[in-house]
Amino acid sequence: MFVESATLNTLIVALDIQKARQTTAAYNVANYSRGDLATIELEFDTLLSALLAADNNVIIRQALAAGVESYASVKHQEAGSVSMEELIMSSERAESRYKATAEILDRHLALIHLSVKGN
Amino acid sequence: MPIQDIKAIAAFGMQYERARVEAAGRNIATASMPLPVSATQSQVYVVKTEGLSMTFETLLLGNRGAPQVVTEFADSKYVYSPNDSHADANGMVRRPDIDTTQQMLDIVSATRAYEANMRVYNSASAMGQKALEIGSGR
Numbered sequence: 001m002f003v004e005s006a007t008l009n010t011l012i013v014a015l016d017i018q019k020a021r022q023t024t025a026a027y028n029v030a031n032y033s034r035g036d037l038a039t040i041e042l043e044f045d046t047l048l049s050a051l052l053a054a055d056n057n058v059i060i061r062q063a064l065a066a067g068v069e070s071y072a073s074v075k076h077q078e079a080g081s082v083s084m085e086e087l088i089m090s091s092e093r094a095e096s097r098y099k100a101t102a103e104i105l106d107r108h109l110a111l112i113h114l115s116v117k118g119n
Numbered sequence: 120m121p122i123q124d125i126k127a128i129a130a131f132g133m134q135y136e137r138a139r140v141e142a143a144g145r146n147i148a149t150a151s152m153p154l155p156v157s158a159t160q161s162q163v164y165v166v167k168t169e170g171l172s173m174t175f176e177t178l179l180l181g182n183r184g185a186p187q188v189v190t191e192f193a194d195s196k197y198v199y200s201p202n203d204s205h206a207d208a209n210g211m212v213r214r215p216d217i218d219t220t221q222q223m224l225d226i227v228s229a230t231r232a233y234e235a236n237m238r239v240y241n242s243a244s245a246m247g248q249k250a251l252e253i254g255s256g257r
Contacts, residue, residue, distance in 0.1 A: 022125050030239075
């Protein structure tokens with residue numbers, strides 16, 4: 001069950017990351033006419049390894065999740081370096097990854113549910 | 120960072136693009152309107168919003184001013200149009216200095232941007248729907 005908790009935490013952070021990506025994409029699409037775009041700088045591997053090392057420590061997980069949000073809000077870039085099509089594609093990528101991660105989380109929960117029932 | 124925030128940002132983007140279309144439409148409608156010969160300036164419609172002058176961080180906090188179409192003063196042009204009923208003795212008429220081609224391009228780009236915001240809104244809705252489905256099979 002300890003391992004399952006860590007996996008669940010990882011999946012939830014992965015969902016947070018896709019949500020942060022989608023928020024950045026929404027901001028960029030809404031501000032495209034103005035020309036001030038934000039970029040998201042995610043060090044997913046670093047987050048993931050820290051998360052796995054932290055096992056199921058809720059406080060550390062929350063700190064990492066908060067870190068994901070701050071990553072999404074720092075950097076601005078000049079317009080013109082990216083097209084509207086690319087912004088839409090990044091939004092759709094975030095959506096499909098979010099759905100895929102949610103699907104994995106759902107299956108994982110089903111497995112935990114089965115194992116609890118089995119016990 | 121709730122999904123509602125993503126949808127609110129996309130909705131703000133749609134409001135802004137709709138206001139751009141409205142402003143461009145009004146500018147085209149008044150482009151050929153004659154002005155008094157002495158008027159060196161005319162009114163043009165522009166979109167003003169607090170939201171666009173805000174940073175990513177403040178926009179996320181929900182402080183988005185609703186976009187509004189307001190008038191601003193701009194230069195007028197003095198053109199030769201002797202058949203115009205408002206022409207002066209030299210056949211010259213004063214009109215707002217509005218480039219209708221540019222206004223048409225603005226409408227096209229605003230329409231495309233509106234559609235893009237709508238796609239983002241729909242993506243966020245799909246994400247929210249998927250999040251609600253987690254664990255619903257049991």
